[in-house]
Every structure is written in structure tokens, then in C-alpha cells.
Amino acid sequence: MSQLDRRTFLRGAASLGAAGLGLSMAGTSAFAQNALNDIISAPRRGNWDDQFDARASTSSQQQVATNQPVMSPQTVSYVQNAIAEYSNIAMQGGWPQVPGNAKLKLGASDPAVSVLRKRLMITGDLPQSAGLSGSFDSYVDAGVKRFQSRHGLPADGVMGQFTYSAMNIPVDVRLGQLQTNLGRLNEIANVNAQRFVMVNIPAALIEANENGRVSQRHTAVVGKIDRQTPLLVSKIHEVILNPFWTAPKSIIxxxxIPVMRKDPTYLTRNKIRLYDAQGQEVPPESVDWNTDEAVRLMFRQDPGKINAMSSTKINFHNSHAxxxxxxxxxxxxxxxxxFDSSGCVRVQNVRDLDVWLLKNTPGWDRQTIENTIKSGENRPIQLADPVPLHFVYVSAWSTGDGVxxxxxxxxxxxGAAELAIGTDA
Structure with missing residues (x-):
């Protein structure tokens, strides 16, 4: 699959939600989180997806796991080492292009596997002792999984289109990516805080760091290409359990309004209430939905499982809403x-992060948090110790052990077309 085809494919995947809702970028409504879509198609919680993090922990992924924070002076040193390593690879001619005309996996036998073995050896994903045979054995399977894990791909061991594409990016492009990110890391590495949260946008990953180590990692969903999550530095000052959600005017x-014209029960079914400027509740049936008069009302969704923010909203001061x-x-x-949101950050296993954030706030242990969520009571909680927060853009890094x-x-x-998922290609 060519790089152009890959970018086109991923561009389409990342923009499906935008096409479905056609939301405006006006004002703070740009960050409305595709809330209507969340409400309409939200599954009830408690399904197998809740266990995604735990199930994703395979042995190959554990090889590239570390409790070293991305934002640290040690990471800067490791990236400098990686630049030296990749410079050496470049001086020796780089790595071969792996022929991508077969979906290779465990048990396959193909001349391309010999090239694949050499490619994996050059970047340390396969030991030299594994040899250069054309057999896709357990060693190659482990090497492919390791490669996939450190490129943010599903570690299934199958040489599919995205794995081929990542594997065939030239060494000079990867070297440039490392050098670009070294500059970023030099600017953000020294965090003067014992506890802080990092959201790494291109990795769609959250780290909760304490005393120089990663305490928790969370998979995230961040902004679409055309509704980007902003870079920022702030402090988390509030956790709201069972939050209300207020629809911005663009979504209204x-x-x-178009949905209500077709389904007058929509607001009631989704527990969205209407309020006038005096704070009085307005029955949906009293509104003329064939006009735009409804935009003068506040649309507020009750807390609960189908709420667009579900159990938790985490607030921090910023100018991007x-x-x-x-x-x-x-x-x-x-x-x-x-990359499916309108700028805000969705957090998997958010209750673990709630507990960590409220660790120093008296009266809010895990059991109290769980009981409050279960009660459905809207409860804003001010953190006793606000936690520094960094939204960063780091697309290449190393946290040790040659990974x-x-x-x-x-x-x-x-700045490299080969690395970008274009919106104009």
C-alpha cells in the first residue's frame, strides 16, 4: 500500500464522524465532542470494551512498556542515543523495503520473509541469531509484534497494510522525526512538579506521573485532524462526578432541531431538558421545532450512563473550552x-484517574467515588492540590532499553509528508 493510499485511507477513517454531524467550528462549539452522536449511539456500559486495556497487555507489548515518563530529562538522553543509532543505520545504507504484496503471518513461507527478518534485525526487533530463512516462525511473529507495539499498531503479528507502511518509511525520515521531537522534548522535559498529567496527542495516550515514574497510563481519544486538540499547559482543579452536559448552539x-422534527420523543428519551433564560424548564412539546426558536433555550442532559460525558468531567483552566x-x-x-473528538480528550478507565487525581483531597477514596457515581448525584469536587497538566505533541521518543x-x-x-495523514492528499 503506497503512502498516499495509506494517508487517504486513514484520512477517511478519521473524518467519518465529522461528515456524519457536520458540526460548526464557531466559538466553543468546536469542542462539543460529537455529543449528539455519543448520545444517539451510546452502548450501555459494562460491556467487553470496558476491559480493553487489560486485554491488550500481551507479552510483546510488555517488552516495550516502561514506567519512565515521556516528559523527563532521561527521555531526552534516550532520544539522543536513538538519533545516534539511526544515524549509524543511515550511514550503513538504511533498511530494505519489505515487499508488501502478501499478508504474511505465523506459519507462512515466502521469500519476502527473509527481507522482513533483515528489516527487523536492523532495528533490534529480531535477534541476529534468528537467521534469514523464508519461514515466518515464532521468532518473526514476536519481532513483528514488538515492531507493531512501538509504532502504536495492534500487536497481532500480521503483516498488514499499516504495518508494511510503517516499516517501509525510510531511515532518513525516521531520523528527522527523532530530531524534530528532540527539540520538543528539550522544551518540556523538566517538569517542576512531583505529580503531573501528560496527554500525548499523536500517541492518543495519557500518563499520570508521580515522583519521576508513571503511575498510570490511559488510552485516550483526541481531536480530529480538522478539530485538533490544542497544545496547552494548565492545572487540573476540578473533577465532576455525574456531570451535566449542555449542548452548544451549533449542535442544537x-x-x-432536525432530529426533533423527525422524532419528538428524542429529548425525553435521552434525558435532555430545556430551560429558558429565567431557568424555568420548558416542555419540548411547547416548542415550535419548525423554527429556530429552540436555540434561545438551554439544552441540558441529566447525569447518567447515556450522558455525553458519562461518569466524569475533568476541568482545567484554558482558553479553548x-x-x-x-x-x-x-x-x-x-x-x-x-482521533475522533472535537478537541476534548476522552479517557479510558477514567475512574482510576479520578482516584489518582483526588488522592490528596480528603474524603474522596475509591469507594466514595464509586458510591457517588452509582448514586447518580452531580458532584463537583475541587482538588485540594491542583495537578499540573500538559497537552504535548511528541510523535517519536524513547524511554530506554533500546526501544x-x-x-x-x-x-x-x-514537516515530512511520509509521516503525515493528509487532509489534502
Whole structure:
């Protein structure tokens, strides 16, 4: 699969949600989180998707796991080592292009496997002792899984289109990616805080860090290519359990009003109440849905499992009107391309993060948090110790043991067309 084809394919996958809702970028409505879609198609919680993080922990992925924070001086040193390593690879001629005309996997026998073995050996994903035979054995399977894990791909051991594409990016492009990200890491590595949260946008990953180590990692969903999650530095000051969700005017006008014309029970079924400027509740049946008068009303969804933010909203001061939150659509975390939001950050296993954030706030242990969520009571909680928060863009890094991580340059910030998922290609 060519790089152009890959970018086109991923572009389409990442923009499906935008085409479905056609939401406006006006004002803060750009960050409305595709809430209407969340509400309409939200599955009830408690399904198998809730266990995605635990099930994803395979032995090959554990090889590339570390509790070293991405934002640390040690990471800068490791990336410098990686640059030296990849420079040496480049001086020796780089790596071969692996023929991508077969979906190779365990048990296959193909001349291309010999090339694949050599490619994996050059970047340390396969030991030299494994040899160069054309057999796709358990050693090659483990090597492919290791490669996939450190490129943010599903570690299934199958040489599919996305694995071929990542594997065949030239060494000079990867070297440039490392050099670009070294500059970024130099700027953000020294965090003067014992506890802080990092959201790495191209990795769609969250780290909760404490005393120089990663305490928790969370899979995230971040902004679409055309509704990007912003880079920012702030402090988390509030956790809201069982939050209300208020629909922005763009969603009211472009989505809810047309739905109500077709299905007058929609608001009631989804527990969305209407309020006038005086705070009085307005019955939906009293509104003329054939006009735009409804935009003068406030649309507020009650807390609960089908709420667009589900159990949790995490607030921090910023000028972009973004926040972090739970979601009823847990299946989004199972996607390879987790760039589906309108700018805010959805957090998998968010209750673990709630507990960590509220650790120093008296009266809020895990049991109390769980009981409050179960009660359905809307409960804003001010953190006793606000936690520093960093939204960063790091698409290449290393946290030791010779493992170098790469991610797609989803927002075209790295300056290399081969790394970007284009919106104009």
C-alpha cells in the first residue's frame, strides 16, 4: 500500500464522524465532542470494551512498556542515543523495503520473509541469531509484534497494510522525526512538579506521573485532524462526578432541531431538558421545532450512563473550552486511529484517574467515588492540590532499553509528508 493510499485511507477513517454531524467550528462549539452522536449511539456500559486495556497487555507489548515518563530529562538522553543509532543505520545504507504484496503471518513461507527478518534485525526487533530463512516462525511473529507495539499498531503479528507502511518509511525520515521531537522534548522535559498529567496527542495516550515514574497510563481519544486538540499547559482543579452536559448552539441548530422534527420523543428519551433564560424548564412539546426558536433555550442532559460525558468531567483552566471526560462510547478506545473528538480528550478507565487525581483531597477514596457515581448525584469536587497538566505533541521518543517509539504525524507538525495523514492528499 503506497503512502498516499495509506494517508487517504486513514484520512477517511478519521473524518467519518465529522461528515456524519457536520458540526460548526464557531466559538466553543468546536469542542462539543460529537455529543449528539455519543448520545444517539451510546452502548450501555459494562460491556467487553470496558476491559480493553487489560486485554491488550500481551507479552510483546510488555517488552516495550516502561514506567519512565515521556516528559523527563532521561527521555531526552534516550532520544539522543536513538538519533545516534539511526544515524549509524543511515550511514550503513538504511533498511530494505519489505515487499508488501502478501499478508504474511505465523506459519507462512515466502521469500519476502527473509527481507522482513533483515528489516527487523536492523532495528533490534529480531535477534541476529534468528537467521534469514523464508519461514515466518515464532521468532518473526514476536519481532513483528514488538515492531507493531512501538509504532502504536495492534500487536497481532500480521503483516498488514499499516504495518508494511510503517516499516517501509525510510531511515532518513525516521531520523528527522527523532530530531524534530528532540527539540520538543528539550522544551518540556523538566517538569517542576512531583505529580503531573501528560496527554500525548499523536500517541492518543495519557500518563499520570508521580515522583519521576508513571503511575498510570490511559488510552485516550483526541481531536480530529480538522478539530485538533490544542497544545496547552494548565492545572487540573476540578473533577465532576455525574456531570451535566449542555449542548452548544451549533449542535442544537444543526443536529437536535432536525432530529426533533423527525422524532419528538428524542429529548425525553435521552434525558435532555430545556430551560429558558429565567431557568424555568420548558416542555419540548411547547416548542415550535419548525423554527429556530429552540436555540434561545438551554439544552441540558441529566447525569447518567447515556450522558455525553458519562461518569466524569475533568476541568482545567484554558482558553479553548476543552476538558477531559469519560464517554459512553467505550468502543472508541479499541480503534487504531483514536482521533475522533472535537478537541476534548476522552479517557479510558477514567475512574482510576479520578482516584489518582483526588488522592490528596480528603474524603474522596475509591469507594466514595464509586458510591457517588452509582448514586447518580452531580458532584463537583475541587482538588485540594491542583495537578499540573500538559497537552504535548511528541510523535517519536524513547524511554530506554533500546526501544524507540514512533507515531503518525496526525496534525502535520513534523514537516515530512511520509509521516503525515493528509487532509489534502
Amino acid at each position: 441548530l444543526k443536529d437536535i 476543552v476538558y477531559m471526560h469519560d464517554t459512553p462510547q467505550q468502543s472508541y478506545f479499541n480503534k487504531m486511529m483514536r 524507540v517509539q514512533f507515531r503518525d504525524d496526525i496534525y502535520k507538525m513534523d
